[in-house]
Amino acid sequence: MDRLNAMQVFTKVVDLNSFSRAAEALDLPNGSVSTTVQALESHLKVRLLNRTTRRISLTPDGAAYYERCIRILADVEAAESSLIATGNTPTGKLRVDMSGSLGRSIVVPALPDFQARYPGIELMLGLGDKDVDLVREGVDCVVRIGELPDSSLVARRLGSLEMVTVASPSYLRQQGTPSNIRDLDNHIAVNYLSSRTRSFISMHFVVEGKRTEVRMRSILATNEADAYIGCAAMGLGIIQVPLFLAHSRLAQGDLVEILPDSRPTPLPISVVYPHYRHLSPQVRAFVEWIAERFEQSPLFNRHDAAPAPRISTGDRVEPNSGKAQTADARIVEAAV
Known part of the structure; x- marks a missing residue:
C-alpha cells in the first residue's frame, strides 16, 4: 500500500465528507477510494471513519490521524514547492x-x-x-x-x-447637514437590505471612542451596492458605505461625506x-x-x-x- 497516497485519499474523503466527491476530485473510481480507506484502516488496525447510509464522521482515532496526515502532507508539499520555486x-x-x-x-x-x-x-x-x-x-x-x-x-x-457616511448635495440643501448623530433623527436614510437575514442594516458611528448604532427612518431599501449608491446620489437619502465604493462619486461631487469625525471603526x-x-x-x-x-x-x-x-x-x-x-x-x- 502506498501510504502517502492513502493519506491523500483519506483526507480528501474527510474534507469533502463523501467518498464519491473525493473520487471525483482525485479522478479515481469510487470503488478505489473506498478500498484505499479500508486498506488504510486494516493497516492501522483502527477504524478511522464511521459510515452510515447518510453521513460520514471521524472516529476519535480518525480525528487524531487526520490532523497528523494534514501536517505530513503539508510538509511534503512544502518540500516539493521549495524545489519547484527555485527554478519555475x-x-x-x-x-x-x-x-x-x-x-x-x-x-x-x-x-x-x-x-x-x-x-x-x-x-x-x-x-x-x-x-x-x-x-x-x-x-x-x-x-x-x-x-x-x-x-x-x-x-x-x-x-x-474605511467606512463613510454620505449624501448628495441636493439632499443636504433641502434637509440640512447633520452636525452630530442626534441630528440624524430628522433625516432619511436609504436602507440596505441584508440578503442573508432579510432585515435592514443599521448604521454605526464612533462617538467619543464608543461605537454607537443608529437606526434611521427610511422609505426606500435595496440589496445591491450600485443601486444603493445611486439612490443616495439622486438625493433619496443618507447611506453608509465603504470608502472604496464611494470615492469616485465623492471626487466628482455627486456625494458629500457627513459626520467625518464619527466614522465607524x-x-x-x-x-x-x-x-x-x-x-x-x-x-x-x-x-x-x-x-x-x-x-x-x-x-x-x-x-x-x-x-x-x-x-x-x-x-x-x-x-x-x-x-x-x-x-x-x-x-x-x-x-x-
Missing part, C-alpha cells in the same frame, strides 16, 4: 473568491499584471457575497472583510476598510486559506500579489497589515470547518 514560476489552477465590488474595484483592473507575472496559473475568480466552504467547494483562498470567526483557517491581514481585510494549503506555490503567489495591490491602493489603510497566525481551532476536526464567514455582514454585503 507557479503553475496550475487557483480558485479565489471575494466580494463583487472589491474584486471589480481592486483586483480585476490589475489582472493583466497577475497574468504577466504568473502565466502558468489558471485563475478562477469568484465574485459574490455568499459564505464559502473552502474545503468542500474546492476554493483555495478567499478575501474577506470583517473580523473572522474561529475555524481551521489561516488568515493574513491585508489592511483595513475600520474593519480588517484578510486573505484566508485552509491551513493545509498555505504552502501551495499558487496560493503563495496570489497572497503576495494581492497584498501588493492593497499596499498600492490609497483607499485602504495599511498600518495594521501583517501576516496573521493561524486562527484557533482547539481540538475540532470537522469536514466543514473550512467555512469562511464574516462577523460583520453589514460591511461585506455593502461591498458586493
Whole structure:
C-alpha cells in the first residue's frame, strides 16, 4: 500500500465528507477510494471513519490521524514547492473568491499584471457575497472583510476598510447637514437590505471612542451596492458605505461625506486559506500579489497589515470547518 497516497485519499474523503466527491476530485473510481480507506484502516488496525447510509464522521482515532496526515502532507508539499520555486514560476489552477465590488474595484483592473507575472496559473475568480466552504467547494483562498470567526483557517491581514457616511448635495440643501448623530433623527436614510437575514442594516458611528448604532427612518431599501449608491446620489437619502465604493462619486461631487469625525471603526481585510494549503506555490503567489495591490491602493489603510497566525481551532476536526464567514455582514454585503 502506498501510504502517502492513502493519506491523500483519506483526507480528501474527510474534507469533502463523501467518498464519491473525493473520487471525483482525485479522478479515481469510487470503488478505489473506498478500498484505499479500508486498506488504510486494516493497516492501522483502527477504524478511522464511521459510515452510515447518510453521513460520514471521524472516529476519535480518525480525528487524531487526520490532523497528523494534514501536517505530513503539508510538509511534503512544502518540500516539493521549495524545489519547484527555485527554478519555475507557479503553475496550475487557483480558485479565489471575494466580494463583487472589491474584486471589480481592486483586483480585476490589475489582472493583466497577475497574468504577466504568473502565466502558468489558471485563475478562477469568484465574485459574490455568499459564505464559502473552502474545503468542500474546492476554493483555495478567499478575501474577506470583517473580523473572522474561529475555524481551521489561516488568515493574513491585508489592511483595513474605511467606512463613510454620505449624501448628495441636493439632499443636504433641502434637509440640512447633520452636525452630530442626534441630528440624524430628522433625516432619511436609504436602507440596505441584508440578503442573508432579510432585515435592514443599521448604521454605526464612533462617538467619543464608543461605537454607537443608529437606526434611521427610511422609505426606500435595496440589496445591491450600485443601486444603493445611486439612490443616495439622486438625493433619496443618507447611506453608509465603504470608502472604496464611494470615492469616485465623492471626487466628482455627486456625494458629500457627513459626520467625518464619527466614522465607524475600520474593519480588517484578510486573505484566508485552509491551513493545509498555505504552502501551495499558487496560493503563495496570489497572497503576495494581492497584498501588493492593497499596499498600492490609497483607499485602504495599511498600518495594521501583517501576516496573521493561524486562527484557533482547539481540538475540532470537522469536514466543514473550512467555512469562511464574516462577523460583520453589514460591511461585506455593502461591498458586493
